[in-house]
Amino acid sequence: xxxxxxxxxxxxxxxxxxxxxxxxxxxxxxxxxxxxxxxxxxxxxxxxxxxxxxxxxxxxxxxxxxxxxxxxxxxxxxxxxxxxxxxxxxxxxxxxxxxxxxxxxxxxxxxxxxxxxxxxxxxxxxxxxxxxxxxxxxxxxxxxxxxxxxxxxxxxxxxxxxxxxxxxxxxxxxxxxxxxxxxxxxxxxxxxxxxxxxxxxxxxxxxxxxxxxxxxxx
Numbered sequence: 001x002x003x004x005x006x007x008x009x010x011x012x013x014x015x016x017x018x019x020x021x022x023x024x025x026x027x028x029x030x031x032x033x034x035x036x037x038x039x040x041x042x043x044x045x046x047x048x049x050x051x052x053x054x055x056x057x058x059x060x061x062x063x064x065x066x067x068x069x070x071x072x073x074x075x076x077x078x079x080x081x082x083x084x085x086x087x088x089x090x091x092x093x094x095x096x097x098x099x100x101x102x103x104x105x106x107x108x109x110x111x112x113x114x115x116x117x118x119x120x121x122x123x124x125x126x127x128x129x130x131x132x133x134x135x136x137x138x139x140x141x142x143x144x145x146x147x148x149x150x151x152x153x154x155x156x157x158x159x160x161x162x163x164x165x166x167x168x169x170x171x172x173x174x175x176x177x178x179x180x181x182x183x184x185x186x187x188x189x190x191x192x193x194x195x196x197x198x199x200x201x202x203x204x205x206x207x208x209x210x211x212x213x214x215x216x217x218x
Contacts, residue, residue, distance in 0.1 A: 022208020
């Protein structure tokens, strides 16, 4: 789930207005960044299924970045960092929720493959990707809901603040949802690893910049 993770981070801004939406988006995507790092190190792997051209998804062995136990530990780390930076318990809780949400959203769409603990443990996955149209429609709805929550918690400070975030979300929705819906070529290893690491960082930086054009509502 791509735009769904961004939607969670953006929507959570309302619950913690003192945190930049960019940091929350990064927290929501962090498991994918870790996947890229661990895949580059050879600690986690992926496979391209024979029917990739019709199903548009990969199979993974990623217990350290996407396992339930691992995500809970990464969430705790995110909470401690947020608490150290902001000194606010609410900020720590919201950061932890943003990161933990990654597992539960992925568990909804992935085929069974997200381990509960380590490699070889019971795996979870409701396989909504087998109904790709439904999965992508859900992501679009999440993006719309996230924007509504974000607008309720912030107010624009200029034209860029008024139009920048919705244009950004619309562009990324088309990019991510459209890309997954139409992808048929087998992705290359280097490109995948770079996309897992760099794309979330780029999305978060863009949201961080646009969020500075809006102020939290009192």
